[in-house]
Amino acid sequence: MKVTVLRLGHRAGRDPRISTHCGLVVRALGADEIIYTGEKDQGLIDSIEKVRENWGGNFKASYEKSWKTVVKNWKGKIVHLTMYGMPVQDVVKEIPEDEDLLVIVGGEKVPFEVYEKADWNIGVTNQPHSEIAALAVFLDRIFKGKTISKKFPNATKEVVPQKCGKKIIEK
Numbered sequence: 727m728k729v730t731v732l733r734l735g736h737r738a739g740r741d742p743r744i745s746t747h748c749g750l751v752v753r754a755l756g757a758d759e760i761i762y763t764g765e766k767d768q769g770l771i772d773s774i775e776k777v778r779e780n781w782g783g784n785f786k787a788s789y790e791k792s793w794k795t796v797v798k799n800w801k802g803k804i805v806h807l808t809m810y811g812m813p814v815q816d817v818v819k820e821i822p823e824d825e826d827l828l829v830i831v832g833g834e835k836v837p838f839e840v841y842e843k844a845d846w847n848i849g850v851t852n853q854p855h856s857e858i859a860a861l862a863v864f865l866d867r868i869f870k871g872k873t874i875s876k877k878f879p880n881a882t883k884e885v886v887p888q889k890c891g892k893k894i895i896e897k
């Protein structure tokens with residue numbers, strides 16, 4: 727299953743940390759790609775690409791003007807993460823493992839059409855919180871906890887886990 731995340735409505739002045747963290751988190755937890763809509767922000771794309779250069783893997787980040795184009799061209803299933811959705815723990819088993827998955831998260835205001843286009847509207851709890859947390863929990867569930875130990879090929883930097891302190895191997 728290839729997982730692409732679609733992050734809606736990026737605002738260059740207000741959201742750089744949240745949008746960057748969406749990219750970093752989904753890369754770390756096994757997604758293949760993130761696509762941003764909203765305001766074009768090349769610095770955001772470059773910062774995610776830079777992480778790949780150092781820390782490996784094949785994760786891609788890109789910008790698309792219209793979420794509708796991404797959804798229209800998508801071949802696979804679509805999940806929209808929203809506090810109003812069905813509980814993740816109840817519906818995650820319905821999502822087929824042999825089809826690609828587009829996971830949509832919002833920003834300020836999500837158009838109702840997104841709810842309609844999604845095969846599943848899914849809540850990670852039905853409490854308001856954050857797109858970053860929702861993505862992290864959702865990916866961990868969809869990958870059944872396996873990608874938490876994912877290895878990233880072609881890294882030039884790798885952390886050697888320490889009980890206390892910091893150790894990085896430079897390759």
Ligand code: SAM
Pocket residue numbers: 807808809810830831832833834836848849850851852853854855856857858860
């Ligand atoms: N009222 C919004 C909503 O529909 O969830 C909250 C906006 S929140 C700042 C931005 C994004 O975080 C949402 O569009 C949604 O993708 C995600 N999000 C927030 N809480 C969530 C939850 N409990 N479950 C799933 N996604 C959530």
